[in-house]
Amino acid sequence: MNLVTSLVSILKPSDLNLIRRIYLGKSNEEERSIRLKLLDLIIKKPDITDELAAQALYKAKPNKTFYQLKKRLRDDIGNFLIMQDKEKLYKSPIGRARFDCRRKLMIGELLMNRGAYTEAKKILFKGLQIAKNYELFGEAILIKDVLRMALAPKDGMKAFEQYGQGLDQDLKNHKKLLEAKALYASITLPQQFKLGDTDFIEYGQETLAKFESHPEDSQHYKYYYHLSAVHYHYTIKDFKHCLSSLEEFDKIIAVHKLLHTTPRIAWSLNIYAEVYLNLKEYKQAAVYAERACGQLRKHMTNRLWALEKLFNAHFRQKDYEKAIKIIEEANDNKVTKKNVLIKARWDFFSAAIAFAKEDWQQASEKLHLTQKLAGSDSSGWQMGYKLLEIMLAIKEKEYYTLVYLLDNLKLLLHRQGQKKISIERTKTILKILRTYQSQNFKYAPTLQKIEKQLLNLKEGKDQFYWNPLGYEIIRFDEWFMDLKLSAQKGA
Numbered sequence: 228m229n230l231v232t233s234l235v236s237i238l239k240p241s242d243l244n245l246i247r248r249i250y251l252g253k254s255n256e257e258e259r260s261i262r263l264k265l266l267d268l269i270i271k272k273p274d275i276t277d278e279l280a281a282q283a284l285y286k287a288k289p290n291k292t293f294y295q296l297k298k299r300l301r302d303d304i305g306n307f308l309i310m311q312d313k314e315k316l317y318k319s320p321i322g323r324a325r326f327d328c329r330r331k332l333m334i335g336e337l338l339m340n341r342g343a344y345t346e347a348k349k350i351l352f353k354g355l356q357i358a359k360n361y362e363l364f365g366e367a368i369l370i371k372d373v374l375r376m377a378l379a380p381k382d383g384m385k386a387f388e389q390y391g392q393g394l395d396q397d398l399k400n401h402k403k404l405l406e407a408k409a410l411y412a413s414i415t416l417p418q419q420f421k422l423g424d425t426d427f428i429e430y431g432q433e434t435l436a437k438f439e440s441h442p443e444d445s446q447h448y449k450y451y452y453h454l455s456a457v458h459y460h461y462t463i464k465d466f467k468h469c470l471s472s473l474e475e476f477d478k479i480i481a482v483h484k485l486l487h488t489t490p491r492i493a494w495s496l497n498i499y500a501e502v503y504l505n506l507k508e509y510k511q512a513a514v515y516a517e518r519a520c521g522q523l524r525k526h527m528t529n530r531l532w533a534l535e536k537l538f539n540a541h542f543r544q545k546d547y548e549k550a551i552k553i554i555e556e557a558n559d560n561k562v563t564k565k566n567v568l569i570k571a572r573w574d575f576f577s578a579a580i581a582f583a584k585e586d587w588q589q590a591s592e593k594l595h596l597t598q599k600l601a602g603s604d605s606s607g608w609q610m611g612y613k614l615l616e617i618m619l620a621i622k623e624k625e626y627y628t629l630v631y632l633l634d635n636l637k638l639l640l641h642r643q644g645q646k647k648i649s650i651e652r653t654k655t656i657l658k659i660l661r662t663y664q665s666q667n668f669k670y671a672p673t674l675q676k677i678e679k680q681l682l683n684l685k686e687g688k689d690q691f692y693w694n695p696l697g698y699e700i701i702r703f704d705e706w707f708m709d710l711k712l713s714a715q716k717g718a
Contacts, residue, residue, distance in 0.1 A: 231297050231304075235269045238304065243270070246307050262300045319488050324361040328354045332370050339377040348374070361485050362445050364401035368394060400445055407451035410437055414455045431459040446483045453479060457498065464692060466505045473498055493522035493529065500536040504543070504695040513540035526561040531569065534560075538576060539695055547580050554580075571597045572608060578615060579700040587623050594619065610653050611698025613639060617660060618701060621710075626668060633660055651690035655680045656703050670710055681707065 238246075243266075250263040261284060268280055281289040284296070308316065309330065317323045331354030338347035351370050358367035371394050379387035413434050417427065438452045453476035460469035477495055480486045496519035503512035516537035523530040534557050541550040557563055557573045564570070578593035597612055613636045620628050636657055640650050659677045666673045674681070684704035687693040693702055 231265075231301050232269050232273055232275070235266065235304070236273060242304075242308065242311070245311065246303065249307065261296060262303065265296060265300055319490070321361055321485055321488075324357050324485075325363055325366070328357040328361070328363055328366045328370075331357070332366060332373065335370070336373050336377075339373065344378065344381070347377070362400075362404075362447050364397045364404060364445075367397045368401060371397070400448075403439075404445060404447055404451075407438065407448045410434055411451045411455045411458075415458050428463050431463065435459060446479055446486060450476070450479050450483075450486055461498070461502070464505070466502050470499075470502050470506070473502065489522055493519050493533070496522065497533055497536060500533070500540065501696065504536065504539055507543075509540050509543040513537060513544070516540055528562050531557055531560055531562055536696065542576075542580065542583070542700070543695065545583070547584060550576075550580055575608070575612065575615070576700065582615065582619060582622075582701060585622075587619060590615075590619055591623075607643065608698045610636070610639060610643065610650075611700060614653070614656065614699060614703065615701060618703075618706060621663075621668070626664075629660075629664055633657065633664065649690060652684065652693065652699070655684060655691065659684075659703075659707065 277289040281293045335351035374390035456472035499515035519533040538553040574596040581590035683691045
């Protein structure tokens with residue numbers, strides 16, 4: 228039942244209503260009536276097995292008739308979907324255009340085959356205009372080929388040449404666009420799937436060099452080039468060049484009707500915010516994160532990610548009042564209320580604010596709310612929880628608990644290391660804390676022994692990179708240097 232149930236699961240209420248109306252309209256056909264019964268069974272019980280469904284419908288075990296029924300229901304679902312208006316099926320202009328163009332191609336070709344040449348030409352030319360407007364080179368190739376092959380036997384060689392005009396250029400553009408997509412995939416997929424030990428800096432440079440940019444290139448081709456460059460520079464943490472690539476990418480999506488969509492604009496603004504956070508230009512980061520939020524509807528997951536960047540921008544500027552307001556909005560989000568891990572992360576941010584304001588009691592109370600992070604091995608945020616817990620214990624001079632907390636962090640690092648999560652920065656932090664403990668929490672002798680490790684954390688290069696959107700919300704090297712000031716004041 229997996230195939231048919233997975234199809235039913237993606238249907239919207241309007242899709243189901245359409246299917247139901249069509250089936251009910253032909254209720255005199257027993258086969259269609261049984262298909263409707265199978266659909267209702269799946270809606271009522273999505274995990275129903277073949278055995279239970281066959282028993283309910285035929286009072287028998289699954290047989291050839293039953294499997295044919297499932298196949299026909301699957302086919303019906305696909306057929307019913309393409310009957311609907313493009314506005315219902317796609318949100319983006321390019322999605323609607325591509326669907327409309329392909330449907331006109333199918334209808335036009337069908338009419339050609341039945342001899343309705345005049346009406347077929349009208350529909351196919353409309354499809355061709357859509358293909359031209361939206362750079363649908365593949366669709367344009369197919370439409371022109373249908374026109375010339377169907378009309379040339381009737382109208383002669385002149386018609387064959389007329390309807391094939393521009394076909395060579397369409398083929399070149401289509402081939403180049405496919406190459407651009409392949410190059411984009413080769414830039415992004417190695418990082419997504421962590422394939423091998425490839426030197427990504429050199430690999431990425433070689434891949435980007437394969438793009439052949441010319442003024443006459445399609446906007447889609449330029450889009451993939453600049454998008455690939457953004458991903459490459461961001462991945463290697465070359466944020467200044469990433470910003471330059473992002474500006475070029477932004478120029479394309481700002482003016483082109485095909486690419487100027489809300490999701491792309493929101494994505495671009497979010498990346499701007501991330502880049503400025505990494506460049507420590509927190510005011511600019513706040514501006515772009517705020518604009519990203521303006522593009523995204525409330526109670527959506529992607530708005531939460533934009534809010535997270537906005538929170539970090541305010542937090543880094545020590546504008547805690549604005550940061551608290553961001554947390555309040557995030558906690559009011561329906562997604563946060565339903566997802567305990569997301570809620571725990573925002574509680575963790577609240578604990579970080581209390582810690583930064585030196586309200587140790589509130590920091591401890593807020594940290595206690597984030598127990599879901601402490602019990603989750605699925606991400607590095609568990610290490611963030613442990614680090615803040617340790618830093619809080621040091622600030623409250625609860626040194627007797629530190630042995631236990633540091634051992635816990637060591638065990639956690641071992642588990643995370645097995646998952647191939649980058650832990651070098653946190654391992655270095657643990658070494659510094661161990662040294663601090665061995666020196667009876669005296670700063671001066673500790674500093675003599677850990678100057679190199681502390682410098683690595685401060686510079687934040689390569690495996691010591693500090694992620695401003697990561698779990699080390701209170702940057703450890705800066706916090707540890709503040710301990711020096713506290714020690715000097717105490718002296």
